[in-house]
Amino acid sequence: xxxxxxxxxxxxxxxxxxxxxxxxxxxxxxxxxxxxxxxxxxxxxxxxxxxxxxxxxxxxxxxxxxxxxxxxxxxxxxxxxxxxxxxxxxxxxxxxxxxxxxxxxxxxxxxxxxxxxxxxxxxxxxxxxxxxxxxxxxxxxxxxxxxxxxxxxxxxxxxxxxxxxxxxxxxxxxxxxxxxxxxxxxxxxxxxxxxxxxxxxxxxxxxxxxxxxxxxxxxxxxxxxxxxxxxxxxxxxxxxxxxxxxxxxxxxxxxxxxxxxxxxxxxxxxxxxxxxxxxxxxxxxxxxxxxx
Amino acid sequence: xxxxxxxxxxxxxxxxxxxxxxxxxxxxxxxxxxxxxxxxxxxxxxxxxxxxxxxxxxxxxxxxxxxxxxxxxxxxxxxxxxxxxxxxxxxxxxxxxxxxxxxxxxxxxxxxxxxxxxxxxxxxxxxxxxxxxxxxxxxxxxxxxxxxxxxxxxxxxxxxxxxxxxxxxxxxxxxxxxxxxxxxxxxxxxxxxxxxxxxxxxxxxxxxxxxxxxxxxxxxxxxxxxxxxxxxxxxxxxxxxxxxxxxxxxxxxxxxxxxxxxxxxxxxxxxxxxxxxxxxxxxxxxxxxxxxxxxxxxxxxxxxxxxxxxxxxxxxxxxxxxxxxxxxxxxxxxxxxxxxxxxx
Numbered sequence: 001x002x003x004x005x006x007x008x009x010x011x012x013x014x015x016x017x018x019x020x021x022x023x024x025x026x027x028x029x030x031x032x033x034x035x036x037x038x039x040x041x042x043x044x045x046x047x048x049x050x051x052x053x054x055x056x057x058x059x060x061x062x063x064x065x066x067x068x069x070x071x072x073x074x075x076x077x078x079x080x081x082x083x084x085x086x087x088x089x090x091x092x093x094x095x096x097x098x099x100x101x102x103x104x105x106x107x108x109x110x111x112x113x114x115x116x117x118x119x120x121x122x123x124x125x126x127x128x129x130x131x132x133x134x135x136x137x138x139x140x141x142x143x144x145x146x147x148x149x150x151x152x153x154x155x156x157x158x159x160x161x162x163x164x165x166x167x168x169x170x171x172x173x174x175x176x177x178x179x180x181x182x183x184x185x186x187x188x189x190x191x192x193x194x195x196x197x198x199x200x201x202x203x204x205x206x207x208x209x210x211x212x213x214x215x216x217x218x219x220x221x222x223x224x225x226x227x228x229x230x231x232x233x234x235x236x237x238x239x240x241x242x243x244x245x246x247x248x249x250x251x252x253x254x255x256x257x258x259x260x261x262x263x264x265x266x267x268x269x270x271x272x273x274x275x276x277x278x279x280x281x282x283x284x285x286x287x288x289x290x291x292x
Numbered sequence: 293x294x295x296x297x298x299x300x301x302x303x304x305x306x307x308x309x310x311x312x313x314x315x316x317x318x319x320x321x322x323x324x325x326x327x328x329x330x331x332x333x334x335x336x337x338x339x340x341x342x343x344x345x346x347x348x349x350x351x352x353x354x355x356x357x358x359x360x361x362x363x364x365x366x367x368x369x370x371x372x373x374x375x376x377x378x379x380x381x382x383x384x385x386x387x388x389x390x391x392x393x394x395x396x397x398x399x400x401x402x403x404x405x406x407x408x409x410x411x412x413x414x415x416x417x418x419x420x421x422x423x424x425x426x427x428x429x430x431x432x433x434x435x436x437x438x439x440x441x442x443x444x445x446x447x448x449x450x451x452x453x454x455x456x457x458x459x460x461x462x463x464x465x466x467x468x469x470x471x472x473x474x475x476x477x478x479x480x481x482x483x484x485x486x487x488x489x490x491x492x493x494x495x496x497x498x499x500x501x502x503x504x505x506x507x508x509x510x511x512x513x514x515x516x517x518x519x520x521x522x523x524x525x526x527x528x529x530x531x532x533x534x535x536x537x538x539x540x541x542x543x544x545x546x547x548x549x550x551x552x553x554x555x556x557x558x559x560x561x562x563x564x565x566x567x568x569x570x571x572x573x574x575x576x577x578x579x580x581x582x583x584x585x586x587x588x589x590x591x592x593x594x595x596x597x598x599x600x601x602x603x604x605x606x607x608x609x610x611x612x613x614x615x616x617x618x619x620x621x622x623x624x625x626x627x628x629x630x631x632x633x634x635x636x
Binding site: 097 | 554556559575576
């Protein structure tokens with residue numbers, strides 16, 4: 001892969017490595033992966049498969065028990081690595097990020113990160129307003145409101161704006177839509193799509209739901225029990241329905257349907273995966289059938 | 293980072309001691325305390341203490357907990373017990389029957405000076421060794437134990453120089469007496485009982501907490517405290533409060549950990565910057581944390597009510613069941629052996 005922005009080599013993480021063997025727990029075992037600059041990748045796995053542990057290595061919140069993590073050409077766990085700078089470069093949004101809001105106004109909360117970066121007042125202001133607009137919260141309407149009286153989806157986007165205001169080159173989102181309703185989800189992803197296109201940031205999504213990331217991600221990593229068991233473009237990953245099931249995952253409903261049709265004997269090529277492609281393909285044999 | 297907080301010292305396992313009910317273990321521990329009080333009334337009668345140590349060894353071997361872990365937990369107490377024992381050894385009661393007398397030893401100043409020179413010489417070698425161009429020696433020096441020895445040697449040398457300075461006018465042939473060290477029956481007895489009781493009871497309570505989950509322990513305690521309910525003491529409320537607290541400590545710790553990470557990822561820094569910045573970072577931590585805790589508490593209250601929880605209702609236990617054969621066996625064995633030892 002040319003120009004990877006994140007590389008992990010033989011990354012292993014063991015929780016409570018210094019404790020007795022009964023309390024030790026291997027969360028990641030020998031992970032080797034590369035993430036291309038400017039891409040949008042998704043890390044998929046069931047609860048406890050190690051996805052959150054993995055992404056927390058990307059900005060130095062966790063240290064590998066063994067192995068190395070290289071972000072933007074610099075080794076994360078090297079001696080004297082500038083973690084503060086790394087964390088500005090790698091913006092991270094945790095699960096249920098609305099619980100991290102604490103300031104009295106949306107503006108102040110989003111400005112928390114930039115303020116800690118010691119930027120000028122004017123620079124902070126433009127960044128905050130831009131970030132709010134980008135996260136779909138028009139600043140005229142939202143900047144002076146209290147974050148706690150917003151809806152769940154809006155609070156989450158305030159947290160996203162807080163990360164965006166630090167203008168990261170990599171954006172890590174850990175289950176960003178957990179607990180949101182379908183509308184909130186769709187809205188969140190539409191803003192994410194826009195951010196991806198306009199800012200050119202590398203996006204790392206963490207999810208347990210394949211269907212959710214289907215539209216956004218262009219490369220998938222599948223984790224199971226701390227092992228990297230599969231990676232590839234969504235098309236090729238979704239085509240392996242049986243293997244996914246074995247790891248407790250389900251391919252998106254559309255892929256499942258196509259797999260079922262294939263089993264019935266319809267000649268559907270394996271690279272079909274968007275709704276439009278499927279529709280155009282499926283309407284053809286149907287016409288054939290009708291003509292007969 | 294919060295994972296290192298020791299919340300209890302429970303070691304998961306499936307040994308005999310793990311399978312016993314918490315009540316059994318608590319009762320045995322309580323019984324042993326009473327047993328030691330009774331045993332202490334007969335002076336110079338060792339059987340009960342030997343039996344208690346044997347019981348402890350059996351319990352350790354049945355608990356599948358390595359002796360080393362237990363020792364690591366106990367060594368500080370052993371040190372304290374030693375310090376506590378010093379006055380008994382050095383200031384015996386003069387009316388006691390004397391068992392044995394050591395010394396007094398007579399040292400001449402010349403001998404003392406020789407000893408001091410030797411120590412200083414050793415220390416000098418220890419200091420100079422790592423400067424030799426041998427890489428193995430350098431890493432050898434980094435060892436923790438060796439650094440400790442280095443500090444000790446340095447202290448000893450300083451003391452030695454002090455002694456040399458203060459005794460510089462004394463003639464080398466004059467002597468100073470060391471001792472005599474008197475060992476009496478009384479002091480041996482007190483030391484022995486003191487050590488055994490302390491260590492055995494402490495080791496047993498360690499075993500109890502290492503082989504019982506905190507929740508089972510609370511349940512066991514409440515079941516043993518049931519008689520207090522007749523005195524209108526709120527035993528069950530106490531149990532519920534403790535259980536909820538115990539149940540939620542890990543959850544809250546997780547939540548706090550998550551928050552710390554989230555705010556660090558947003559640029560918070562708890563260990564650098566001006567006081568104002570640090571306070572801001574702390575606010576970013578505490579405000580959401582308290583908010584989350586309060587929300588969780590009110591959710592929990594609603595959930596309890598929705599499930600029909602009543603303060604004066606009768607509660608069932610999750611972990612504590614009725615005594616099994618093993619429980620009865622252990623209790624009767626302990627009672628049999630110890631009572632036998634008392635009358636031996």
